[in-house]
Amino acid sequence: xxxxxxxxxxxIFILSIFVxxxxxxxxxxxxxxxxxxxxxxxxxxxxxxAIIAGxxxxxxxxxxxxxxxxxLAITLAAVNIFGGFLVTQRMLAMYKKKKKDKK
Amino acid sequence: xxxxxLSAIFYLISGVLFILALRGLSxxxxxxxxxxxxxxxMTIAITVTFLSLGNFSAGFIYVIIFLLAGxxxxxxxxxxxxxxxxxxxxxxxxSLVGLAAVFVAIAAFLNPGAFNLGAPGNIKLGSLIExxxxxxxxxxxxxxxxIAFLKLQGIMSGSPITFKGQHPLNALIxxxxxxxxxxxxxxxxxxxxxxxxxxSFLIGFLLIIPIGGADMPVVISMLNSYSGWAAAGxxxxxxxxxxxxxxxxVGSSGAILSYIMCKGMNRSFFxxxxxxxxxxxxxxxxxxxxxxxxxxxxxxDAAxxxxxxxxxxxxxGYGMAxxxxxxxxxxxxxxxxxDGIKVSYAIHPVAGRMPGHMxxxxxxxxxxxxxxxxLEEINNxxxxxxxxxxxxxxxxxxxxxxxxxxxPIYGMPVLDVEKCKSVLFVKRSLxxxxxxxxxxxxxxxxxxxxFADAKxxxxxxxKNL
Numbered sequence: 078x079x080x081x082x083x084x085x086x087x088x089i090f091i092l093s094i095f096v097x098x099x100x101x102x103x104x105x106x107x108x109x110x111x112x113x114x115x116x117x118x119x120x121x122x123x124x125x126x127a128i129i130a131g132x133x134x135x136x137x138x139x140x141x142x143x144x145x146x147x148x149l150a151i152t153l154a155a156v157n158i159f160g161g162f163l164v165t166q167r168m169l170a171m172y173k174k175k176k177k178d179k180k
Numbered sequence: 181x182x183x184x185x186l187s188a189i190f191y192l193i194s195g196v197l198f199i200l201a202l203r204g205l206s207x208x209x210x211x212x213x214x215x216x217x218x219x220x221x222m223t224i225a226i227t228v229t230f231l232s233l234g235n236f237s238a239g240f241i242y243v244i245i246f247l248l249a250g251x252x253x254x255x256x257x258x259x260x261x262x263x264x265x266x267x268x269x270x271x272x273x274x275s276l277v278g279l280a281a282v283f284v285a286i287a288a289f290l291n292p293g294a295f296n297l298g299a300p301g302n303i304k305l306g307s308l309i310e311x312x313x314x315x316x317x318x319x320x321x322x323x324x325x326x327i328a329f330l331k332l333q334g335i336m337s338g339s340p341i342t343f344k345g346q347h348p349l350n351a352l353i354x355x356x357x358x359x360x361x362x363x364x365x366x367x368x369x370x371x372x373x374x375x376x377x378x379x380s381f382l383i384g385f386l387l388i389i390p391i392g393g394a395d396m397p398v399v400i401s402m403l404n405s406y407s408g409w410a411a412a413g414x415x416x417x418x419x420x421x422x423x424x425x426x427x428x429x430v431g432s433s434g435a436i437l438s439y440i441m442c443k444g445m446n447r448s449f450f451x452x453x454x455x456x457x458x459x460x461x462x463x464x465x466x467x468x469x470x471x472x473x474x475x476x477x478x479x480x481d482a483a484x485x486x487x488x489x490x491x492x493x494x495x496x497g498y499g500m501a502x503x504x505x506x507x508x509x510x511x512x513x514x515x516x517x518x519d520g521i522k523v524s525y526a527i528h529p530v531a532g533r534m535p536g537h538m539x540x541x542x543x544x545x546x547x548x549x550x551x552x553x554x555l556e557e558i559n560n561x562x563x564x565x566x567x568x569x570x571x572x573x574x575x576x577x578x579x580x581x582x583x584x585x586x587x588p589i590y591g592m593p594v595l596d597v598e599k600c601k602s603v604l605f606v607k608r609s610l611x612x613x614x615x616x617x618x619x620x621x622x623x624x625x626x627x628x629x630x631f632a633d634a635k636x637x638x639x640x641x642x643k644n645l
Contacts, residue, residue, distance in 0.1 A: 082419070083306055089421055090412060093428030096199055101433040104205045106529065106554050107543075109437060109536030110266055111215075112205050113404055116430040117273040119198045119218055120411045123280050124247075125191075125229045126295075126418045130287035131243050132235045133294030139239045143291035148246045150283035153276045155250025156257070161273060162219050163258035168266075169215060171543040172208040174550055 111168045118161025124154035187232040188421060190224055195425030197221030202429060208549055225422050263544040264501050267400060267533040271329040274403045278321030281410040282377065285315035288417055289373055295418060301368050307417050308368070312361045314413025316380040321406040323384030328399050332533060338393025346390060347454065353383045391452065396533045397441040398452045405434025437535050444529030446592035474610065474622055476629040479640035482604050485628070487645060489566035491522040493558065495595055496538050497531045499572020503634035506545040509571060512642045525552040526595050528576035559596050568600040572634050578619045587617060603627040606637050
């Protein structure tokens with residue numbers, strides 16, 4: 078009997094939860110805010126689904142009732158992707174070590 | 181156009197890059213590289229999606245336009261936002277992820293053919309379940325984050341909003357969501373799909389209104405987790421491994437953060453979610469409060485104490501963020517350090533309005549991160565320190581958590597500030613903190629209260645040093 082592809086996706090999902098569990102516990106507490114902003118940015122990879130929806134013009138017109146939702150989702154996800162990564166970068170740039178040369 | 185197998189491999193690569201992005205955050209040195217991996221992973225995912233669709237017609241132009249429009253708004257916000265507003269920003273971003281998940285689910289429901297899920301009215305059962313779960317969780321994330329945003333921004337009162345029958349009502353609505361998903365999957369009716377969305381928006385709203393301002397660290401982490409599960413739900417629908425991996429990562433990340441925050445308050449997750457804290461205990465402690473003597477001082481006294489100290493520990497809290505006192509604080513510390521005084525910072529896990537809030541503010545004020553310590557790292561040092569400078573923190577220093585089993589915060593890990601030779605407490609008034617209980621520390625013999633705005637007091641002390 079063949080295994081349903083869903084089971085493979087489920088395996089990826091479960092294993093990723095464990096990967097996430099161990100990776101996130103190793104994040105230093107002082108970087109918890111950047112962790113939140115970067116997880117925010119990467120969860121916007123949902124834009125992949127939005128692009129598929131936006132480009133699905135099988136009726137011939139660019140704007141149909143489903144592609145409009147795709148375009149809206151693209152805009153929202155794009156705000157998050159750019160905003161999330163840039164604000165994370167801005168925060169991380171501020172974390173500096175003590176200057177050893179100056180006493 | 182590239183083959184489905186090749187694009188699946190690329191999605192896997194971008195999933196791995198996202199794991200590396202989080203992994204980089206294990207230390208500040210590697211974190212910037214981690215963020216770069218994240219950006220790279222996102223670029224790969226988006227590019228591969230375009231290539232696999234192979235559709236560069238008029239629609240493609242619109243996709244780029246919307247992408248750039250959203251992107252420039254995001255970039256603008258990212259550069260303009262002050263660091264003190266980070267909790268609001270993160271809550272706002274969560275709401276966008278939630279809403280995007282809802283929109284993608286709607287698009288997939290209206291045009292399942294585009295996603296290879298069957299035809300309208302005859303969507304594959306598995307996909308429909310995944311889609312409706314993704315949509316429901318996305319909707320809850322959206323409306324919950326909007327409420328969290330409004331509370332953090334101060335547009336909505338930070339105090340818990342409770343009413344009679346709240347919990348039974350919420351339980352009923354959550355139950356009805358499960359029923360709706362079941363009915364939707366058997367009937368494929370679009371009316372049920374819309375009802376499901378409306379009910380999910382409603383429950384997100386109802387779940388967050390009873391939660392108070394200082395519990396926001398838990399709420400934000402929880403919504404972070406939800407946004408991940410929503411993405412994973414959509415990922416299953418789209419059969420996309422990048423989305424599934426990311427959703428699982430973000431979901432577990434948010435869950436761990438909520439756990440850490442709950443532990444920092446010694447409260448169970450359900451206790452926080454059910455809302456309201458300390459409302460019952462106020463009356464009992466109010467009576468004997470007025471009689472106790474309090475020593476209060478001015479900037480001059482504080483400066484004198486600190487000048488004669490050899491080590492000082494700073495305990496920042498939400499009040500520092502409100503007063504935007506972090507830069508003034510660092511200037512004060514610089515002056516102290518010139519006199520050879522050892523200064524370190526002690527951060528309680530739930531200080532501020534989101535995980536790591538204080539660390540970001542101190543980093544913004546150019547405080548080197550190796551002078552900033554977590555609770556467990558520094559708690560033993562208080563006994564050897566001369567002065568503890570508490571600025572804008574309250575409940576997290578209350579010794580009652582260790583001594584009084586009757587207290588609502590009993591068992592909560594606290595900073596052992598009272599073990600210092602002397603304690604300086606910058607606060608506007610004697611009013612109790614969020615937990616609604618009196619802080620014994622105010623009345624200790626070695627405590628000097630400095631009643632003033634945190635920023636102004638810190639500046640005055642610097643002048644007097």
